[in-house]
Amino acid sequence: MKILIVDDSKAMRLIVRRALRQAGLADDGIHEANNGAEALAQIRAASPDLVLSDWNMPEMSGIDLLATLAKEGRKVPFVFVTSEGTADMRDRARASGALGLIAKPFDADTFKQVLGPVLKKQAG
């Protein structure tokens, strides 16, 4: 399974990668992008099975990335991992086609709870 982590923070990419490993994902299937624009280029080249994206990033935000993917007709499972989990943002995420939103800081259980069904579906 190929998972793309999109976050401008090196620290957060590392934390998400660690959480994925704890959830049993192989490290070699995990890829990273520094912002939405970089992620878009990677997704166009080879679509991942799941995108875990921050919301607030320079160059292209997570919500703009999701909108661009939708405009291009690319249906990539997409989950936000963001420190700004307001009700409004959750609504916007859902309306834009995201499968969920994980609020930072998250613990391993929350991560598994949100991603479990997504990973199961993708693996099956």
Added chain:
Amino acid sequence: MTVLEQDIRDVTESVWSNMLNATAEPRSFSTGALRAPIWTGSVRMTGAWEGAVAIHCSHDLARAAAVALFALESCEPSEEEVRVALGELANVVGGNIKALLPGPTDLSLPRVDTSERSPAMLDAEGPGCTVWFASHGETFAVTLRPASAPGRRPSGDTDVN
């Protein structure tokens, strides 16, 4: 203690626990308890509520945070790792506090600066609040200041990603 101060305590304790696997114990310190140089990680909010949230700490605590955040085997993180770690902590604390304030607001990218003297934002009186904690044997503070408060934005700081 105001409701917001209690919220800041809750958010900070949760961030320290989940991201650093460490405790942030509320304390009643004055700014004199912070050892120079003081490292400040901050994020700005614009929109329905305008102001900033910042974490002020010693270099030793910022370094300990980087070691924990990056799970480093060495206790000597690079300066870049220290900046990124403190910026990310400010980003997550700020993002969570943003949810408690009037919206909609936009959150800036985090910035980090260092100062030999106590930052104006930390000493400012009036609107906003400062909540003190202890962690890793060091003290640190989280401040919330509206845009009208003095020293809201440190000068000479740099963006970190």
